[in-house]
Amino acid sequence: xxxxxxxxxxxxxxxATADLLKVKGYTTLSAPNGEEGYAKAKTEKPDLMLLxxxxxSDSEGFEIARKLKEDPATKGIPVIIVTxxxxxxxxxxxxxxxxxxxxxxxxxxxxxxxxxxIKAVEEALKx
Numbered sequence: 001x002x003x004x005x006x007x008x009x010x011x012x013x014x015x016a017t018a019d020l021l022k023v024k025g026y027t028t029l030s031a032p033n034g035e036e037g038y039a040k041a042k043t044e045k046p047d048l049m050l051l052x053x054x055x056x057s058d059s060e061g062f063e064i065a066r067k068l069k070e071d072p073a074t075k076g077i078p079v080i081i082v083t084x085x086x087x088x089x090x091x092x093x094x095x096x097x098x099x100x101x102x103x104x105x106x107x108x109x110x111x112x113x114x115x116x117x118i119k120a121v122e123e124a125l126k127x
Contacts, residue, residue: 003026004028007033007034008051010113026121046052049077051081078124
């Protein structure tokens with residue numbers, strides 16, 4: 001089964017997400033911030049990354065997503081953005097995957113329903 005790297009500074013979110021994914025048969029890894037997540041992606045080569053946006057900075061996840069796509073060692077790892085930025089910042093708009101600015105498979109808004117997360121994970125893992 002696939003290995004999924006969860007990058008989020010909210011330990012409770014990481015634990016809940018990892019528990020859900022493990023029940024579905026996935027192996028999980030985690031990192032508390034974007035830079036550690038990026039480093040772990042390079043060494044562990046996960047099959048998928050779940051990436052928060054607001055960690056050390058309000059846009060850290062966006063920056064790491066682009067960095068992953070620019071690096072030949074990590075560009076093949078699909079990324080799903082998992083964020084609460086829209087609600088936290090009162091933004092009247094959401095974010096959509098975009099090859100240049102946001103090169104990810106999906107953007108999910110926190111809180112995420114478990115079935116929506118699993119559906120997005122399964123969709124992103126399809127080759």
